[in-house]
Amino acid sequence: MFRRICLLSVAIACTGAPLQAGKVEGYAATVQPLATRAALDAMADGGNAIDAAVAAALTLGVVDGHNSGIGGGCFLLIHLKDGRNICIDGREIAPLAATRDMYVRDGKLDESLSKTGPLASGVPGAVAAYSYAIKEFGRLPWEKAFTAGIRCADEGFPIDLVYARKLKATAPELALFPASKAIFLKPDGSPYLEGETLRQKDLAKSYRELAAQGAEWFYARPFPQATQTYMKEAGGILTANDFATYRIKLREPLVTSYHGWQIVGFPPPSSGGVHVAQMLNILENFNPADVKPGTPEFVNRLTEVMKLAFADRAYWLGDPGFVHVPRGLFDKAYAKELSTRVSPGKVTPVPDHGTPPDWQNNYFEKHTTHFVTADAEGNWVSCTATINTAFGSKVVIPGTGILMNNEMDDFSIAPGVPNHFKLIGGEANAIAPGKRPLSSMSPTIVEKDGQVVMAVGAAGGPTIITQTLLALLYTLDYNMTPADALALPRFHHQWSPDQLRMEKSTSPDLVKQLKTLGYEIELIEPFGGTQLIRKTSDGRLTGASDPRVPGLAAPTR
Incomplete structure (x- = not known):
């Protein structure tokens, strides 16, 4: 607790x-x-x-x-x-x-x-x-x-x-x-x-x-x-x-889709918008009903997807005013190709970044x-x-x-x-005068049928990206309430170091099963700070502040 x-x-x-x-x-x-x-x-x-x-x-x-x-x-x-x-x-x-x-x-x-x-x-x-x-x-x-x-x-x-x-x-x-x-x-x-x-x-x-x-x-x-x-x-x-x-x-919003929802994220120099979209695109090739949160199958699937995205982040991402950042990173066909590298029940080495389509020509605009x-x-x-x-x-x-x-x-x-x-x-x-450093910040808005249904984002360095991903999956795929979605134990993999980080509140049985698969696991203190507002089916606003911080989510009345 x-x-x-x-x-x-x-x-x-x-x-x-x-x-x-x-x-x-x-x-x-x-x-x-x-x-x-x-x-x-x-x-x-x-x-x-x-x-x-x-x-x-x-x-x-x-x-x-x-x-x-x-x-x-x-x-x-x-x-x-x-x-x-x-x-x-x-x-x-x-x-x-x-x-x-x-x-x-x-x-x-x-x-x-x-x-x-x-x-x-x-x-x-x-x-x-x-x-x-x-x-x-x-x-x-x-x-x-x-x-x-x-x-x-x-x-x-x-x-x-x-x-x-x-x-x-x-x-x-x-x-x-x-x-x-x-x-x-x-x-x-x-x-x-x-x-x-x-x-x-x-x-x-x-x-x-x-x-x-x-x-x-x-x-x-x-x-x-x-x-x-x-x-x-x-x-x-x-x-x-x-x-x-x-x-x-003023940047052009990064827009993709996931199981009928429109996901609006932030483009580079945010790496968060790109890789939240990329991971959702990869996951769209799998049936979420096949795995349940809190199981080794769920963690295995998401960890392998995280590794692929962070490998691309390390190589391709930077300030689009200075370097070419391929738009193909969140291309659906590229995501489908990457999804073939995710094998259920296996830990797959990711030695290097991938190569998104048309990377030579199609770029984003120049604590x-x-x-x-x-x-x-x-x-x-x-x-x-x-x-x-x-x-x-x-x-x-x-x-x-x-x-x-x-x-x-x-x-x-x-x-x-x-x-x-x-x-x-x-x-x-790399450092250059007047350049914006790469960021993991991932402010995200979700739309359905032209109407906003959710706003979400997080704090916590590179875990921002995976926190945002988990919050989206728990609420969209598994219909959890905002409070329940933010309370679940978190996990994070960023490709390098090759280590799965999990909160100490994670079930010991789950940790044991993941170690058996071959993951090197570091148990860490609770991390991050996700904030979420969602519109219910009857049009009400509800939300949650991360229980790991002394926050407050509340309506005006």
Whole structure:
């Protein structure tokens, strides 16, 4: 049983009045009740699902700041009530001074430099994405989105179990940077504990200025200069010009089908959309009724499919503005060919990537949190936001309270060198100035007969892809409720290392049977954080927040 902390009473105190009884007007699910509350309040104030999503994102940047924030990036997948699907790419980009060998010292690669410190950060894109979303598709003024975040930063909020655990784990690195130490650690250098109040006065001030002045404050005015000054002194390479030249990308949604549902995902530089679609296409060649969740047959089938997809990911995926990413990766015929390599009851070696059709010519156009919102008018948002690993680069820009990402570690910093998540990348994901690093973020929307029936996505590095896949299969193929689908023990295989990772709550008998088949299994602590909203057959909205995090899924009333 996963521990769930209900902070609803705290959320009410921090962000507004209790939910009002009456007609359901919308729904939100996030990893933190305070952020869910902010989303619901936005819709109660007359906003739509887009306003709600941005309010949730900005609140998460305060109360779940170890996972995401305005010092990071995001992928926003929006379904508008008029039927359009919009992909807003707010992914970070490499600084213009970035080079392939920027982490080499005295002829040797120093892997720590891409994970911690001033050289680890790309140019943040979250603010630009949220600003564009509000301006183009929201109903409320930009400054309204900051209300809950400012209050929680100014007055403080009680640290939850997950926040406290990650704070303890990263305290030694946070202590290396004075501005970070002053915020996240006590005067004696010890981390704050679960239930203790964390206040972020500098971040509240930055939020007020950003709310009043708009995204220009972040990209053209004081913040870029403050960042450049710090980076120059600390050995970083980010400059004010990097911020001034940042632009979001509007991407073409990646659309495929699965057993009559239309699956809408995010295209590269998300690898998630491509490989969720690819794995669903492979699985479409099998009858889901032949295997049941929780059985060795089910895990065997999915693990073999995961291996094939992640082998392709390692070789083919990168920023489509810099490398050719074949659209054939989610071609149905290619999936059928790959399905022949999946043999029931067998562990099949996958020595290398596959070769999708027309790979020479047909390309895509040149720590993390997930949240979903939906409103009564038919607007839906599935958004994944990140600063990468816990507390990102561990660097707070002095005087701003803004914690910077460490997304440079999502590049292939050297051939054959795994990143923090043990992912191997190829030439397609090598560092280049202005390039977006490859991401596993997988915001997904499911449609049936032209109507959205579900929004889903996850947090947790490369497991985002397999979490999203499992949530889709459990709900679509096996008709599980959102809560039941998210509660099942998870498993993950990413091709390299050749290891099946399973949560410790997995049945010992199941583990034993899989070992007998030949899998090397690592039992790990519960992982990930999936959020899901689904429309029932009678038109109601329901949903769930992952029981592994202290989240909240709730309707407006």
